[in-house]
Amino acid sequence: MIFNSLAFAIFLPVVLALYYILSFKGQNRMLLVASLFFYAWWDWRFLGLLALTILIDFYASHAVYRATTHKAKKRWMLLSVISNVTVLVIFKYSNFFVKSFAIFLSKLGFAVHLPTLALVLPIGISFYTFMSMAYVIDVYRGQLKPTPHLFDFSLFVCYFPHLVAGPILRAPQLLPQLTQERRIKLEQIRDGIALIVIGYVRKVVIADLLAPFVGEAFSRMDSMGSGDLIIRMYLFAIQVYGDFAGYSDIARGVSKLFGIELNLNFATPYLSQNITEHWRRWHISLSSWLRDYVYIPLGGSRKGKIRTYLNNFLTMLIGGLWHGANWTYVVWGGLNGIFLGIHKAYLDITGKTTSRTIQPTKWKFITPIKVLFVFSITAFVDIIFRSPNISIAWKYVSKMCSFKGGISNIGTSVYVIPFVVLSFALDSLQYTGWGARFVAQASLWKRAIVFGALFTAVLAAGADNSQPFIYYQF
Amino acid sequence: MVSKNTILSLLKNVLAIALAVFAWILLLVFSIPHLPIADKTTFAALLRVQMTLDHEHEALSSKPIGNEHLLLLGSSVVERGIDDSYLDKLFIDKGLPYFSTNSGAGGSFANTNIVTFRAMLERGLHPDRVIYGTFLQEFNGKFLLHMDISGQDTTLIKLKEKSFWNILRYGPPSLSPLLDAPNFHIYIFTINNAFRTVSNPTILQRLSFGENMYERDSSFKHNPAYLEDLKAIYQICKARHIPFALFNTPVRPKIESLADLPYLHKQEAYQYLEQFAEQENIPIWNLDMPGSFIESDFLDTYHLNARGAHKMTKLLADKIARWQKGFIEQDIVAGSADSIRSEVKDSLMRSVFHF
Numbered sequence: 001m002i003f004n005s006l007a008f009a010i011f012l013p014v015v016l017a018l019y020y021i022l023s024f025k026g027q028n029r030m031l032l033v034a035s036l037f038f039y040a041w042w043d044w045r046f047l048g049l050l051a052l053t054i055l056i057d058f059y060a061s062h063a064v065y066r067a068t069t070h071k072a073k074k075r076w077m078l079l080s081v082i083s084n085v086t087v088l089v090i091f092k093y094s095n096f097f098v099k100s101f102a103i104f105l106s107k108l109g110f111a112v113h114l115p116t117l118a119l120v121l122p123i124g125i126s127f128y129t130f131m132s133m134a135y136v137i138d139v140y141r142g143q144l145k146p147t148p149h150l151f152d153f154s155l156f157v158c159y160f161p162h163l164v165a166g167p168i169l170r171a172p173q174l175l176p177q178l179t180q181e182r183r184i185k186l187e188q189i190r191d192g193i194a195l196i197v198i199g200y201v202r203k204v205v206i207a208d209l210l211a212p213f214v215g216e217a218f219s220r221m222d223s224m225g226s227g228d229l230i231i232r233m234y235l236f237a238i239q240v241y242g243d244f245a246g247y248s249d250i251a252r253g254v255s256k257l258f259g260i261e262l263n264l265n266f267a268t269p270y271l272s273q274n275i276t277e278h279w280r281r282w283h284i285s286l287s288s289w290l291r292d293y294v295y296i297p298l299g300g301s302r303k304g305k306i307r308t309y310l311n312n313f314l315t316m317l318i319g320g321l322w323h324g325a326n327w328t329y330v331v332w333g334g335l336n337g338i339f340l341g342i343h344k345a346y347l348d349i350t351g352k353t354t355s356r357t358i359q360p361t362k363w364k365f366i367t368p369i370k371v372l373f374v375f376s377i378t379a380f381v382d383i384i385f386r387s388p389n390i391s392i393a394w395k396y397v398s399k400m401c402s403f404k405g406g407i408s409n410i411g412t413s414v415y416v417i418p419f420v421v422l423s424f425a426l427d428s429l430q431y432t433g434w435g436a437r438f439v440a441q442a443s444l445w446k447r448a449i450v451f452g453a454l455f456t457a458v459l460a461a462g463a464d465n466s467q468p469f470i471y472y473q474f
Numbered sequence: 475m476v477s478k479n480t481i482l483s484l485l486k487n488v489l490a491i492a493l494a495v496f497a498w499i500l501l502l503v504f505s506i507p508h509l510p511i512a513d514k515t516t517f518a519a520l521l522r523v524q525m526t527l528d529h530e531h532e533a534l535s536s537k538p539i540g541n542e543h544l545l546l547l548g549s550s551v552v553e554r555g556i557d558d559s560y561l562d563k564l565f566i567d568k569g570l571p572y573f574s575t576n577s578g579a580g581g582s583f584a585n586t587n588i589v590t591f592r593a594m595l596e597r598g599l600h601p602d603r604v605i606y607g608t609f610l611q612e613f614n615g616k617f618l619l620h621m622d623i624s625g626q627d628t629t630l631i632k633l634k635e636k637s638f639w640n641i642l643r644y645g646p647p648s649l650s651p652l653l654d655a656p657n658f659h660i661y662i663f664t665i666n667n668a669f670r671t672v673s674n675p676t677i678l679q680r681l682s683f684g685e686n687m688y689e690r691d692s693s694f695k696h697n698p699a700y701l702e703d704l705k706a707i708y709q710i711c712k713a714r715h716i717p718f719a720l721f722n723t724p725v726r727p728k729i730e731s732l733a734d735l736p737y738l739h740k741q742e743a744y745q746y747l748e749q750f751a752e753q754e755n756i757p758i759w760n761l762d763m764p765g766s767f768i769e770s771d772f773l774d775t776y777h778l779n780a781r782g783a784h785k786m787t788k789l790l791a792d793k794i795a796r797w798q799k800g801f802i803e804q805d806i807v808a809g810s811a812d813s814i815r816s817e818v819k820d821s822l823m824r825s826v827f828h829f
Contacts, residue, residue, distance in 0.1 A: 452495045461653045463649075
């Protein structure tokens, strides 16, 4: 089930109505059933895979906790990691590796036809396996005591707002909220509705309306000039952001209506002043997961400068591969790793530091140029993310950088301006805190007028144009 | 169990936003000029009908009693290229008992015109004569710039009344074309009557008008559906005893495309049209006579500028005058491949060579 569907528009009020009349235990039971129904709406057969992941990690976490020796703990933790990675490899990466290996052999002169598996990629697999695996690792590290109830762990993994496209939540943050009786605050209702509307605006109005412009850059690349491709490079960056940040906002907003807080996943990444800050603000739940479970175990910044750059690069490479089984994602991750390394080297050489928080800073005269520069770099790298394969990405970049052909249809290009402005306006309101202040302080009718106008735009934009979320495929 | 206050708060918030949404939809549908109750696919056709109903109905009633109403149909080339107020002036000068309405629908094929025409008839507008202007690219099934509603049964497309319930039910889809680039472009184009009276468009008007430059790497594949749609319009006219005529609009002498294939298929395209006109014994006027239109008469690759529009309107008025006298004039455009205008041919030869 996707958030921008009629099915969800019926599902959510029914679930909320049941949730509001049930007792605490009934609420949790109903939430688990609703979450499984939400997932099964896509394909019920993959509930088995979800259940298998839950069972293995639940029992592995207890085995880790109960084990008396470090070796035994490690063995159980590795069992969990290997089982999760195996599930990912089989369903997500097997064909990619097989095909890549066949191409490699053919380059060496061996023409081989290796068998591939006709498998459907289970929706949300990268999100729930990472959550479930991290839970066992946290228990292994002694940072978490495993929950005694399989039911609670199942709800933690399956909770429908985050299940198929994140945020990737940690047990210490979500489990206590699920296991303790909740009191829904009135502010949560108010903020939740605001977040849901903003999320739909980002997804349906901004991302989905920009999607056709971006799509034609790939379907009609030969007839496009450099100017067209440059514009569409920036548009894709805004589209993918609207799509994913929109999903996260809706997920957080819906969750607030249940009295459950999910972490912020996007903190105005396109207002970042350097690439390190960008990754601190972009897909925060994945970035922090990679930091805690990949970068730090690799040695982080504790093993010298060169090793730090290498660890950064490897982490981003894995982050790229997490997105999908395609060399485009690997190259995308690698390039981001290189840019991060360059920035880190610059900081090391100049002795400058960068803020470790996502708190807004006071802008100087030079700040907009820095912001535009960082936005341009990320937009440029995102071309590879969007391209179906490396050769098309290369063709796009080559044509764009040839600076021939200009803009073929200025009128149409001008049309996208309101959506770009809307995206940055929403970010500015978030960055400065004005948006949050308005939601907190404005009267009900003032909020209704503003959010009513925004939701009218959502209804109009989505009336006969419904696009699936990009991050569902991951 | 959640407290009563929480439930009330949720209901209050949701209800207030829902009410505001309804209010916004009502406000927008009523206040956006000529917005029809339509969706993305029917918008171009029904916008023109709504416009006619909104103000041209009143204008029609103020026309001299006894004068015949002459309805012009076609794409943006007609919409832009025939100045109906100038045409009416020419009718007065020539002593012809006509007044005209240009209902060319921008960015559309003939199937849009069927919808427009049928909806006008259903809503009580009965033209005395119908004249349809065709353009070369409309015969091209590979032409991407036009909206195609051929997948639908056009008899089911009706212009709905702007009633409270219709707006509540169809309000969001009616607003959706304004958030869709091609439809928004058509909206601006149409409500400004394709800027046909503007001699020197400003940058904003040019952007609103769109660039409409040649399609790079364009190709040609004859689209038989277009002719079928023309025939359907003719059949409606025939059934209602409305005289029907066709005219052929000019193409730009110099084509700047690298290899714009449609122009090499000009003869093939018009041949089908002429066969139809001959078969039904209806007038077909060729306004694309060699030397009639020069480069400076065009605003872009396809459309005439205000000066060119006056020129074409004048040529059309002459043809109508002869039609009024009972002549069924049939200008034959198609012939040998050599009859393609020398400027176009020369331009294409150079382009192909360059390519």
